[in-house]
Amino acid sequence: MSLVVYLAALVFGMTSVLLFRRPRTAMRDPLTLSTCAAVLLGALVFVCAAPATLRTVNDLTGVPNFGAPLTYGMLSAYSCAVLVLLINWRGGPRPLVRRMVLRSMAAYGLLVAAVVVLFLLADADTERLTDLDTYYAGTPFMREMILLYLLGHSAAMLVMCAVCVKWGREVGGLLRAGLRLILLGALLDVVGFQLTKYTAVVARWAGHDLDFLSTTVAPPMASLAALLCSAGFVLPRLLPPVLAHWRGLDDYRRLDPLWSLVRSVSTAPKPPASWWQLPRARLQWREVSIHDALLTLAPYFDHDLRTRVRDAALGAGRSAHAARLAAEAAMLADAARRAAAREEPPDTAGSYRLHATEVPGPSGLVELAQALRRPPGRGTASGGARPSSLTGTVSEPEEPHVA
Incomplete structure (x- = not known):
């Protein structure tokens, strides 16, 4: 399971590198910066959620299940980053955008702090690497922590669904295709990850065992949903320049007959080594x-x-x-x-x-x-x-x- 999760994190990381290929320009562009932050945080969520990472974190800190608030805090930060990205993507007056971004960050900052406090108050001495949500579903403070991170993530995904549906009616082209991918990923997250988690936790409260929904069904659904959302975010940003370079390569080749005819009389300075040039x-x-x-x-x-x-x-x-x-x-x-x-x-x-x-x-x-x-x-x-x-x-x- 850890290998699959790490591969998903690697895909996220490579996407972030492609978007952040020009750091100086990216740092001045709120949309690019928020896109990279959301994708990078999504990759970190996968890394933190891997059982191998959880075991390592628990061993290094000496605290059983310390990886749980780390993962849940990272997931909450990812939810916030997704909302910030949607705000920047939607655009509008800069003061309004800045105010909405700050409110989102403040709300999820409080949520992360609450997750940490609840974990410190809970009695969770038994290490659980794959079924912590259901194992501690009835434990005081752990129960609240689990519900809190799920509710925070659900709120972000539902807002994202609503924005994608509303905005998708106003735009077209690659932007609409990206919004549809994001909507598909968000719906898959709501149904395949969150609903299965809620169901497994509530089943524990009722004395039933549906842990497989949380341990077997939810993780791959979350991975697929996050990949779809990331593809929707980066598609309108990466595909146009890729297509432009492809058309440039085609035009470059089609100019060969003319270039062969006139190259000997051209006095234009030669470019530097061109094997790497786009x-x-x-x-x-x-x-x-x-x-x-x-x-x-x-x-x-x-x-x-x-x-x-x-x-x-x-x-x-x-x-x-x-x-x-x-x-x-x-x-x-x-x-x-x-x-x-x-x-x-x-x-x-x-x-x-x-x-x-x-x-x-x-x-x-x-x-x-x-x-x-x-x-x-x-x-x-x-x-x-x-x-x-x-x-x-x-x-x-x-x-x-x-x-």
Whole structure:
């Protein structure tokens, strides 16, 4: 059982590390800070609740069941952290948010203090690592301590359910998906953990033995519920940058044909060792380098060639946009050949702005790169030779295929 609990704690810890990957920024962002605190406290709850940890704590302190108020106090702190996270996530005027956060912390601070006091007043000399709640369900002060931590956790989960239902009607996208995961986790916690604990404790009061609900059913339900809640909290925070980096990697690869054509004329400074760089950083450097190369090649643009290819594409029934891309691809390939061969600029050279430089982001460059990749057609381009790369290899006169 301890191994499973420790694995759950490890998942929580890794999530917290991902969210806290930029400490300076995170410390200034209440939402990130409260998310990390809630996830980290959830991990600590799992660590403290593991039987191996309880035994170690009891042995180190010399106090039987000292791990109980430690675990219950940590669970209460986690409940408070969840409420604080919801308050920061919901947002609003900063004075109101700060006031609600302080009230939540004060309430659960008193609860933790009450848990400790009740444990000190109780007679709990028999060490129980897995069934303390039911074993001491009828013991004075221990009974109150157990009920108090359960009620505090129930209050936090029920508030979280209500907020998720209400807020889920107002938002959409990833935020709504995250709220649904949180709601599912909270409901699983209420039914699978709290209800089973209450049932087992009340059964003890009535003289029945339903301890298996508390010792066998509740722990895995609590683990699954906490993981679902954590996934709901971090999904809207982590998934957008992950998707952005994935799209950046895709755009970086799709720029390969254009980069292969112009890389030898780019004068942009080389980046530092890039094996560790995130895809978006690498894409940004490649964009800058390509734009620099396009400026270098601009004097070599043959606008007669561009016009002939564009007119041929329009005559073949292509759209104006597709015809422009095909014409610019042919003109850029011809300019790269002239630059590689150190030829003089053509007489038809003049100012012209490529479509790729008119749109923000990498989308225009990607379109131009894909136009360069298409197999060339024959019979419409200029009589000059067309390069297959900047290495100087020359093919027969051809016209780029227009898609």
